Amino acid sequence: MIHFLVVGLGNPGEKYKNTRHNIGFMILDVLANQFGVTFKDVKKYAETTHTWEGDKIHLLKPLEFMNLSGKATQTLAKLYKIPPSQILVVQDEVDLPFGKIKNKIGGGTAGHNGLKDIVAKLGSQDFHRLRFGIGKPEKGGMEVADFVLQNFNAEERSQLPTLMGESISKIEDWVKTNRILIQKESKS
Numbered sequence: 001m002i003h004f005l006v007v008g009l010g011n012p013g014e015k016y017k018n019t020r021h022n023i024g025f026m027i028l029d030v031l032a033n034q035f036g037v038t039f040k041d042v043k044k045y046a047e048t049t050h051t052w053e054g055d056k057i058h059l060l061k062p063l064e065f066m067n068l069s070g071k072a073t074q075t076l077a078k079l080y081k082i083p084p085s086q087i088l089v090v091q092d093e094v095d096l097p098f099g100k101i102k103n104k105i106g107g108g109t110a111g112h113n114g115l116k117d118i119v120a121k122l123g124s125q126d127f128h129r130l131r132f133g134i135g136k137p138e139k140g141g142m143e144v145a146d147f148v149l150q151n152f153n154a155e156e157r158s159q160l161p162t163l164m165g166e167s168i169s170k171i172e173d174w175v176k177t178n179r180i181l182i183q184k185e186s187k188s
């Protein structure tokens with residue numbers, strides 16, 4: 001049995017529920033719904049597990065603020081003995097235009113405080129990321145830190161269901177691809 005950990009980044013509480021910074025939570029909520037599982041709050045995080053073709057997919061929403069996302073990620077990674085290569089972090093990305101969704105393995109954090117904390121706590125940046133483009137504020141407009149805490153505008157909200165579906169397909173593809181790689185490695 002292979003264990004995978006999918007971490008959605010966001011901030012806890014109603015105030016942040018529909019903000020750009022919470023796209024990780026939003027995508028995991030839709031994924032959990034599709035899997036037919038429900039999150040349960042465990043101290044400082046919410047988690048649920050889905051069994052898929054004999055493997056376990058753990059879904060995690062750290063419930064401390066964004067810059068403390070690493071502690072819950074580290075806790076579950078240790079608990080289920082999940083290496084960074086089997087962790088996928090779903091995050092908002094200001095360096096991509098709204099609606100652009102890209103997978104990335106490892107690399108820097110581009111100033112993303114949630115990623116910085118995960119790298120620090122795991123002691124590795126070799127985990128995978130699903131980067132959901134939220135765009136940047138217009139030049140001379142608001143600060144990036146304020147922009148990410150804004151709700152999506154009406155036009156963006158109308159596109160979210162389609163984009164979340166695309167994100168979930170990418171997560172499922174990631175699990176399938178990594179399962180095949182792990183199985184090949186274990187046979188050699």
